[in-house]
Amino acid sequence: MRCDLPDDETLFAALLARDPAWDGRAYVGVTSTGVFCRLTCPARKPRRENCQFFASIAECHAAGFRPCKRRHPMAPAAEADPAIRSLLAALDADPARRWSEADVAAMGFDPSTVRRAFKRHFGTTFLEMARQARLQAGLTTLAQGGRVIDAQLEAGFASGAAFRETFARHLGLPPGAFRADALLRADWFDTPLGAMVAVSDQTHLHLLEFADRKALPAELKRLYKSCKGAMGFGRFAPTDRIKAQLGNYFAGRSARFDVPLALHGTEFTKAVWRELQTLPAGTTHSYSDIARRLSRPRAVRAVARANGANQIAIVIPCHRVLGVDGALTGYGGGLWRKQKLIDLERHYVPKEAHPA
Structure with missing residues (x-):
């Protein structure tokens, strides 16, 4: 709010001072150019009379300003943090490494500062993110038909009990619960957003989620129950198809x-x-827009609950729904991903949204 x-x-x-204390907390819209940016933008400073200030990106858009192409104010602030940038690069280079605060x-970073920064931007700590990367290596081994012990070693766990406990916490089910001849099969693949x-x-x-989504274990448990335990590792054609389409x-x-979807929810939720x-x-x-489109204008809260219960990310684009004031609001995959997706989709803006 202003x-x-x-x-x-x-x-x-x-x-004028490019004060980093205001980076991401306030934005400037320049009336002479129609562009908005962060206060730390290195571009030549505008005249005072041409400046309007806003508390959010949504307010800038509502006022008719477009994002600066030099500073990219829509990009998550996390990318500007040198500690986050360096640690993520190190994790990408060696995902099997067992990281510690030491x-x-x-690497020259204060562990407590790093912990707070990752928690603020990603909802998790760097060490937990590193553990998830190791676990994913083990999950890949299982998906390829490997033994649990091989998956445990690939994930870097010396203890089988610790691997099973971590696996169960991450996916909601122990590795032994997955069957080889399953009706449903789970697999993992990388995307630019994780x-x-x-x-x-x-x-x-049936499901497409970011691997670090907190609701994922509960969602997999519900699927496991609905198919009476007939769930395993691997992939069928729809997984190959959605991976290719996400690549595009x-x-x-x-x-x-255009992958056929199996929707698990009430009739209203599916609507x-x-x-x-x-x-x-x-x-x-907005949520109220969706409620009106469904001829249920008073069902705004129910629409918001259905939006939050979506378990097929991106394909069912709940990230395109904002608060009534234009705020990003909640997103199970993290607000930084929601911002990234909205920014990415500016490439796909319908032609009719740009009248001549």
């Missing part, structure tokens, strides 16, 4: 998904999910 910001003179001084300190878990049968996709999506080639699938990429809508 009332959370100091007066414009204070913000203009911060803009390792973080050896690993995703897909569950499909021979014809339909992230590469900017196509936002079209909301189907309505979400009609929202064009590159557009955003």
Whole structure:
């Protein structure tokens, strides 16, 4: 809200000084160019009379400003943090490494500061993210038909009990619960926004989630129960198909998904999910918009609950739904991913959204 910001003179001084204390907390819109950016933007500073200040990206858009192409204010602030950038690069280079706070300190970063930064931006700590990367290596071994002991060693766990406990906490089920001749099969693949878990049968996709989503264990348990335990590792054709289509999506080639979906929810919840699938990429809508489109204008809270219960990320685009004030609001995959997806989809803005 604008009332959370100091007066414009204070913000203009911060803009001139490129004060990092205001990075991501306030934005400037320049009326002479129609562009908005962070106060730390290195571009030539505008005249005071051409500046308008906002507390959020949503407010900038609502006022008709477009993002700066030099500083990319829509990019998550996490990317500007040198500790986060360095540690993520190190994790990508060696995902099997067993990290400790001493390792973080050896790279010249304060562990407590790093812990708070990762928690703020990603909802998890760096050490937990590293543990998830090791676990994913073990999951890949299981998906390829390997033994549990091989998966345990691949994931870097000296103790079988610790591996099973971590596995159960991460996926909600111990490794022995998965069958080789399963009707549903779970597999993992990497995307530019992190690993995703897909569950499909021979014809339909049942689940597509980011691997670090907190609700994933509960969602897998429900699927496991619904199929009476007939769940295993591996992939059917729908998983291969959605992986290929996500590749096109992230590469900017196509936002079209046509994999058949198996929807698990109440009739109202499924109606909301189907309505979400009609929202064009590159557009955003409010919960009240969706409620009106369903001829249920008073069901805004029910729409929000259905949106949060979505377990087929991106394909059912719940990330295109914002708060009534344009705020990002909640997203199971993390607000940083929601911001990334919205930014990515600006490439797909429908032509009719740009009148001549």
